[in-house]
Amino acid sequence: MRRNRDDIRRNARPGFKLAAVLALSMLAVLLLNACSGNESSVFHTNSSSEEASLDNVSRVPWDYRIVESSVGDLIGSDMTILPDNELMPNDENYATGDKIWALQYMDAEMTTDANERSNVQLSAWSTIKTFKTQEDAKKDMANLKVPVTTEIDLVGVYKTQLKEKTRNFAVLELPSGNRIKQPIDDARYKDLEKKKKVSVKLEEIHDFADYESAYAKFRGWAS
Known part of the structure; x- marks a missing residue:
């Protein structure tokens, strides 16, 4: 057991x-x-x-332009636009060889670093719309590139010196939050030295697909 x-x-x-x-x-x-x-x-x-x-990376509308072009091949309901052979819908029933005006668009990928300095990468031009006349094209573009005079923040002014040559700069903050610098002369340096706001001319570039999305570009001093 x-x-x-x-x-x-x-x-x-x-x-x-x-x-x-x-x-x-x-x-x-x-x-x-x-x-x-x-x-x-x-x-x-x-x-x-x-x-x-x-x-810190954003894509913004950057610019528009009007280019004189002509119609190339017709492919079904589409057409090619010369000289770059871009394929577009033939909504206006164009014929091969017709002279047209193309509205082209460029956007930008903008990277802002910790010091709020921007690096810009521009896209290639691409056609978004065609017109029978240049006047019609200009009317459409006028709604997408809008001149504005307004006040923006002045971050400050500073001087640099190289080989006894002095240069003056103003640092501005655009409505988008991006900061840019502009060279200025001695007279404007003295004028801006103690200011916090400045009057400038801007150009608002609106996104054709989303009009509320826009980027303001500096176009000069208002005074």
């Missing part, structure tokens, strides 16, 4: 060892999962910081 009990205990040991190994394995998996959960939250934090840095 005692021998049978010893045999049972002896035979049960491998099973007990196997159960212990499985338990340890499951514990290890749980610990790994917990660690991976912590890593996930760490990565999420990094992702947030990356997204924060991406918040």
Whole structure:
């Protein structure tokens, strides 16, 4: 009887060892999962910081122009516009060889660094609309490029000197929040030295697809 009990205990040991190994394995998996959960939250934090840095990158409407063109090939209900062979809808039922006026659009990817200095990457020109006359094209563009005279913040003025040559600059904050610098002469430097606001001429460039989205460009001093 005692021998049978010893045999049972002896035979049960491998099973007990196997159960212990499985338990340890499951514990290890749980610990790994917990660690991976912590890593996930760490990565999420990094992702947030990356997204924060991406918040300093914006795409803004930059400029429009009117270009004299002609119609090339007709492809179904579309047409190509020469000389760049851009494909556009032939909404006005143009014929090959017709002279037209193309409204072209350029946007910009603007990156602002920690010092609020902007780096601008301009896109290529692309045609967005065609007209039978230059006058019609100008009327449309007048709604997209709007001259404005207004007051904006003057961040300050400063001087630089190189080889006994002095240059003056004014730093302005545009309505978009971007800061630009403009060279100024000695007389304007003295005039602006203690001012916080200045009157300037701006040009509002509106996005043709979303008119409320606009970028103001400096176009000169109002006084």
